[in-house]
Amino acid sequence: MEDVHERELVERCRSGDEHAFQELVDCYKDLVFALIARTIQDRSRAEDLAQDVFLRIHRGLPYFRGEARLSTWIYRIVANVCLQEHGRPPAAVSFDDERTRSRATPSGPDRQFGDLELRDRLEKAIARLPANYRLLVAAHYLNGVQYEGLAEALQMPLGTVKTQLYRAKQQLRRLLETDLK
């Protein structure tokens, strides 16, 4: 969405224009729902949480100062909703966790890794990741959200976002490798 149109839409929403808010929901519903559904993996709960996000947006719009992009602010709300759902703050994951450091030594044939079953196993493996890793993976691979955008939305340094994503993928790869054994 263009910046000018975005500011105009926010102003209309602030003045109580219900059609403007409907336009905002239509504009961002797929993004919000996809992010939550990929993180929570329960469609009915995901819809409830996506509605929560728009409820928070509706309540928060009068206080939205426009310093960040609307989409960045929405990402931040989605992140808070998803992490609250799991009752854990983003900083709770320790990178020194021995479980994430344990090496899976790949041996034997690389059977089934690239086949169609991978999709199902991938979803199951993602479900086993910590909530903040799931959110990062969901957001990064959704419409190509760049590292910079994620860092701004999650209020993290760029390096931390990259490191967390690599750790998430490393953990995913190991979960999939363990699954194959």
Add this chain to the structure above:
Amino acid sequence: MFCDEALDTVEAIAAGDLMPVGRVASHLETCPNCALALTRARQLEASLQRRAVPAAPAQFTSRTLARIRRARWRSDQFLDVGFNLAIGLIVLAVLSAVWMLLHRTGLAGVSTDAVDVVGSGFVALAKRVAPALPLYVGAAALLVSALGLWWWAERDAAL
């Protein structure tokens, strides 16, 4: 030991954020385990890029807007109750202050006489009104029904 270092870079290489050069590149070419890890990291990267994007349900917008209207209505109701409670407390405080003032200034005795006069006035009024009482009751019932209908319509619109 070097495998650990190389394995730490495979995700960044698979994502295209890092180019394998020097020691890492030659290690990845010679070590089958690390080469396999890189292949898998690339396959995982491709699978994540292809991951299905779930679309919002068809009635999502209308359901969300209805939920927002309900929340706003509840919040308005809460404000109304709070406002009425505050007004009630203010009236009570004013009445208490007047009562205390009357007692402290000795005007209570005078006010008791005044209450008697007003009370006898009310009795006289009630005796005069009594014959037309059914008419007043009917009018009051009509007024209450109208107010009830208005409240119901407002509540329905808010939902």
